[in-house]
Amino acid sequence: MAGQASRNFMSRRLGLALIRAIVTLLIVATLNFILFRVIPGDPANMLLAGARSSVTAEQIEAQRQNWGLDRPLFPDQVVDYLWASLHGDLGYSFKFRGRQVADLIFERLPATIALVGLAQIIAILGGVMLGLYAGWRRGGAIDNIATVSSLALYSTPAFWLAMLLIVTFSTVSGWLPGYGAYSPSASIASVDRLLDYLKHLALPVAAVALGLIGQYVVVARAAMSEVVTEDYMVTARAKGLTHRQMLMHHACRNAMLPVVTLITLNLGYVVAGAITVEAVFAWPGIGGLTVEALNARDYPVLQGIFLLLGASIVAANLLADLAYGILDPRVR
């Protein structure tokens, strides 16, 4: 009976989270539509602007009808736009003439996923463990060093860290490449090429990972130092458990809750955070594309990226909700 009730509760919770996610995505898409139409000038004029002198008013009017721009903004055009976005049709890029925005984004996505994924793994391994340990031994030497440096890392713009890394490890010492994803001279042989790629990946990953480590240490330490003051820790000690047992069975499991939530949420945010880092390294991912689109005022591409970021953030939130439900028995 109880199991049935709790399962109902869980599915209700998930249902609500799902509805919230869909509403958020709808707002993102609608915002995309509104922003694009706020820009002065009719889209038809803008798209044909390059050839304005040789385009007649009738041709523009015909094109407006063809694109559905003569119909009312609401609801016709909005619904059309949302419907098209839903089907993966994000329009055409201004800068890369004739290329589909969706294609451009999917082309760049693997590079960003490699960068962000690797950085995330390193940050989880390093940052969470360091933070938990610092919280467990609060006031110790490691705690003091970890707290100060993680706060500093936390307040450092990741892209600035990236520039410093280039100066130190690329310009001055020449150990690692600081630009692009492949050396121009790299051979096609697969192993060499992979090694070359990894070498190029090292510094961007380090920059993103260091920023994340700062965050994870702060949160993991706070969670752990909250846990060690709880009554059940006193009970555990009174039962005569060793430090190791207390740490493993009682402290870590409880302290992991906020940490896991942060990690899952970060899955969505780091793509956005990596934009500036990618710009520094000319990394051929979503960030590089964002900068190119910003400089060329390529609005369709910007809209597509905004939609992608929104979708990944919403998905990460949904995942965090799920993880929380599974991990926290009180929610179950």
Place this chain on the structure above:
Amino acid sequence: MTENIVKYPPRGRTRAVKRFLGQFLRDRGAQVGLVCLVFFLIVAAMPNMLVGPLQTAINATGDFLAPPSGQHLLGTDEVGRDVLNLIVHGARISLTIALLATVISLVVGSTVGMASGYFGGWVDTWLMRITDFFFVMPSFVLALIITPVVLEVMGRSGYILGFRLSLFVIITVIGMTSWSFVARIVRSQTLSIKERTFIDRARVVGSSNLSIMVRHILPNLVPQIAANGALVVAGAIYIETSLSFLGLGDPLQPSWGTLLSLAQRAGAASAGAWWYLGAPGVCALMVSLSFVLIGNALDDTFNPRRRAIP
């Protein structure tokens, strides 16, 4: 009227403020943060007296990308401008953007949170829906898409209060997208404060909703707003630096982020010009770190929930 609201007798209030200050100033982080912040505020208050007017490519005095020397303490940039001159003027611009954006976000956040918590019902439901959206979407992502469009609509030129219009666009966009956290905290505090007796008393006396909110609830929210305000400033600096770095700043009034963007375009990193890219970054880091430290110290002082470790 006023006699009714004073909770402490005047001397008691002074004592409370003194005790708070005493505890706050004993915090090591707060000390470091305050000293650092005061330094930057002084620098930002009188850039012309300290380093002279902002140098441009026309009145630049130094060599191109010259390393630090006696004449140029922090070296020069790619057109020969003194980097020290640039970052001192950048302090004023960066701090103005961050502080004004924070004021906007605190005003919006407190208003939304207070209205939501005080009125409840459908007002609460709808305001919290909106807050949820801004809570989920990071300010940086929203600002990244909104800023270029607004810049296109409004144009970059024109001055307001001596600042370029494009800076005002950035300020407004950052302020309007980073208030959700404040709104949530203010709402939860309002929910508990509005149940207290002194609110009922004010209502019986015949105070209007607005006056109850402004005179009775708002003063009790000051601790939460202050502690979070400090963190909002740190966030605003981060977002401003990132946006300007991506080229959305104003080259005529360069903030630290804009300077980093110029350094990146000039290839300072691969030219090894550490002074050019180092100086603005260190400044942004120090200011944002000192706000984080002050925010943490305020939070610690207001929530004295510090128990012994077993």
